Amino acid sequence: MSEPVSHTRLRSAGLRRVLKNNLFVAGLILIAIIVVAAAAAPLLTTYSPVTLDTKHALLHPSVQHPFGTDELGRDVFARVLFGARISLRVGGLSTLFTALLGVLIGLLAGYYSPVDMIASRLVDGLMIFPGLILAIMLMAALGPSESNVVLAMTILYTPRIIRVVRGSVLELKKLDFVDAARVVGDSNLRILFSHILPNTYAPLIVQVTFGFAWAILTESGMSFLGLGTPPPAPSWGNIIADGREFIRSAPWLMLFPGAAISLSVMGLNFVGDGLRDLLDPRLRNTARRIGSSVG
Amino acid sequence: MTGPSPARLLDIRGLRTHFFTDRGVIRAVDSVDLWVDREEILGVVGESGCGKTVMARSILRIVQKPGRIVGGRVELEGIDLLGLSEAEVRRIRGDAVSMVFQEPMVSLDPVYHVGSQIEEVLSTHRPAMSGRERRQRVLQLLRMVGIPSPEARVNSFPHELSGGMRQRVMIAIALACGNPRLLIADEPTTALDVTVQAQIIRLFQKLQRELGMSLLMITHDLGVISEIADRVVVMYAGSIVEQASVRELFDRPLHPYTRALLRSIPNRDRDPRKSRLYSIAGSVPNLLDLKPGCKFFDRCPHAMADICLGTEPPIEEAEPGHLVRCRRLRGIQAKDSL
Numbered sequence: 001m002s003e004p005v006s007h008t009r010l011r012s013a014g015l016r017r018v019l020k021n022n023l024f025v026a027g028l029i030l031i032a033i034i035v036v037a038a039a040a041a042p043l044l045t046t047y048s049p050v051t052l053d054t055k056h057a058l059l060h061p062s063v064q065h066p067f068g069t070d071e072l073g074r075d076v077f078a079r080v081l082f083g084a085r086i087s088l089r090v091g092g093l094s095t096l097f098t099a100l101l102g103v104l105i106g107l108l109a110g111y112y113s114p115v116d117m118i119a120s121r122l123v124d125g126l127m128i129f130p131g132l133i134l135a136i137m138l139m140a141a142l143g144p145s146e147s148n149v150v151l152a153m154t155i156l157y158t159p160r161i162i163r164v165v166r167g168s169v170l171e172l173k174k175l176d177f178v179d180a181a182r183v184v185g186d187s188n189l190r191i192l193f194s195h196i197l198p199n200t201y202a203p204l205i206v207q208v209t210f211g212f213a214w215a216i217l218t219e220s221g222m223s224f225l226g227l228g229t230p231p232p233a234p235s236w237g238n239i240i241a242d243g244r245e246f247i248r249s250a251p252w253l254m255l256f257p258g259a260a261i262s263l264s265v266m267g268l269n270f271v272g273d274g275l276r277d278l279l280d281p282r283l284r285n286t287a288r289r290i291g292s293s294v295g
Numbered sequence: 296m297t298g299p300s301p302a303r304l305l306d307i308r309g310l311r312t313h314f315f316t317d318r319g320v321i322r323a324v325d326s327v328d329l330w331v332d333r334e335e336i337l338g339v340v341g342e343s344g345c346g347k348t349v350m351a352r353s354i355l356r357i358v359q360k361p362g363r364i365v366g367g368r369v370e371l372e373g374i375d376l377l378g379l380s381e382a383e384v385r386r387i388r389g390d391a392v393s394m395v396f397q398e399p400m401v402s403l404d405p406v407y408h409v410g411s412q413i414e415e416v417l418s419t420h421r422p423a424m425s426g427r428e429r430r431q432r433v434l435q436l437l438r439m440v441g442i443p444s445p446e447a448r449v450n451s452f453p454h455e456l457s458g459g460m461r462q463r464v465m466i467a468i469a470l471a472c473g474n475p476r477l478l479i480a481d482e483p484t485t486a487l488d489v490t491v492q493a494q495i496i497r498l499f500q501k502l503q504r505e506l507g508m509s510l511l512m513i514t515h516d517l518g519v520i521s522e523i524a525d526r527v528v529v530m531y532a533g534s535i536v537e538q539a540s541v542r543e544l545f546d547r548p549l550h551p552y553t554r555a556l557l558r559s560i561p562n563r564d565r566d567p568r569k570s571r572l573y574s575i576a577g578s579v580p581n582l583l584d585l586k587p588g589c590k591f592f593d594r595c596p597h598a599m600a601d602i603c604l605g606t607e608p609p610i611e612e613a614e615p616g617h618l619v620r621c622r623r624l625r626g627i628q629a630k631d632s633l
Contacts, residue, residue, distance in 0.1 A: 176402040182357050183396075184389030184416045184468060187382075194415075198406040 024274020030267030038084035047075035049082040079234035091215040094153035102161025110169025123159040139227035168200040202279035213268035305331040310367035325533035338524030346533040393469035397482040399461035403453035410449030459491035532590040539617040
């Protein structure tokens with residue numbers, strides 16, 4: 001009958017809507033390029049990001065060195081490529097930990113008010129500080145290393161996720177379908193994890209995407225200040241910090257890693273904005289209702 | 296049914312559910328006594344805010360904060376549900392006793408197919424069932440509640456279904472385990488179109504007969520009650536003011552509140568241009584500052600301060616099986632016979 005037809009139409013309507021969101025698609029492509037470049041870094045360049053070659057220091061961008069070389073003769077293209085690995089790794093890991101911690105604490109805080117009392121006060125306490133200042137404090141205390149950067153980011157961004165999840169849970173737990181689940185014998189944990197959690201995914205995914213962008217930016221900022229990934233590892237922030245002294249004579253030292261940061265943060269923000277539009281339940285429902293033939 | 300079991304399925308005695316708010320204690324359910332017999336349809340009527348829903352939620356112990364059941368017994372087949380542990384009540388919910396809510400639009404989880412929401416109940420209560428059996432059962436249930444082409448509908452999301460269809464799915468979920476003894480329906484048709492309302496009411500009737508279960512139907516729609524209920528309980532401000540068989544109640548309402556409710560039904564025989572629709576003066580009293588005495592005092596045409604105030608009138612048997620909570624009853628009956 002008409003059922004299978006309406007289902008395929010529904011799916012293609014959803015896909016069309018995704019593709020029509022130009023910024024979202026552009027963001028996805030940007031991110032895809034950066035991820036592929038980072039993954040394939042050894043294939044894209046023959047230079048090592050750390051080997052010194054002082055004879056060829058501060059060369060202009062050329063066919064040989066597309067992004068030029070720095071004051072120690074290291075190929076900037078190679079450094080930016082390998083730097084992408086660090087930025088994505090730090091960003092990805094801290095986003096992962098943030099999401100796991102934030103979801104767990106946010107769910108419990110939204111559902112059980114005693115947990116909320118404690119968790120929300122801690123969240124308030126952490127959110128009082130401007131992000132970068134707290135990051136600097138943490139890194140000064142922990143000492144610069146890649147894993148400490150991930151730790152600091154996780155501490156910094158988890159409160160935001162907690163707030164988003166907690167807010168959704170507070171709203172969701174009053175809805176009838178939660179009662180309906182209880183009425184058929186579901187336990188609290190079951191209700192929390194299999195009914196409330198999936199309904200928080202939309203705002204959560206959006207927030208996590210922005211968190212990823214924020215983590216990349218903050219990691220660069222901290223590395224620039226010498227508090228992030230320790231040199232000589234090529235983090236985007238490190239490369240910019242190294243090139244600072246040569247901004248007049250060799251601006252490419254800052255231009256290319258700067259562009260890499262801007263593009264990846266922009267790409268992630270496009271994706272985040274796009275997801276926000278695409279996951280908006282009201283918009284989604286209208287699209288589905290148009291797409292399906294239910295009378 | 297199996298064995299010689301007593302007629303009474305559910306027996307509620309002295310149930311009190313209070314809400315502890317910042318402004319004081321609201322006695323939403325105030326010493327309610329009520330019973331449901333096996334295979335009986337009991338209607339509970341009353342205006343919004345009179346405690347019907349809280350009473351129903353108390354049976355399954357799903358009263359929301361700041362509400363709390365503070366006293367009484369809710370016996371299902373002789374077992375006091377209020378004395379059970381949370382885990383024991385969970386085993387009863389959705390199996391022996393289920394509930395269908397007022398708003399089918401928000402009673403289903405928006406992120407799951409309706410089929411998997413029905414399956415979930417089965418995996419909670421019938422863990423021994425295989426996946427295949429469960430899916431078979433889901434289709435059978437969808438057919439039972441009258442959903443067309445169930446094979447296609449199993450994979451529908453709630454928002455793809457109309458209100459009536461969603462309410463049918465809710466009923467399927469409530470009855471999924473196959474051995475319901477009591478189904479509580481909390482204004483199940485209020486949010487639906489009139490034409491759909493009739494279909495759903497007929498579905499309830501059909502299922503009640505087929506499954507031999509009891510039905511506790513909460514509604515403020517007296518038309519619905521007159522159509523399906525065997526017996527009616529009238530609630531006002533947290534108390535039961537009158538209960539009788541449906542015929543008795545509609546033919547000879549005794550409590551002034553019941554009479555007022557019945558008079559407020561639009562009547563097609565009357566010319567609307569000549570007679571205005573009757574409405575009960577005032578509204579349900581603020582439960583925070585109730586005067587001691589009859590709760591209907593302020594709105595009652597027969598109220599007499601020296602008789603009605605002071606203590607709450609007791610509920611008394613006016614006729615066999617016809618209970619009324621009114622001290623002015625004799626006076627009102629005398630006036631009727633004039």
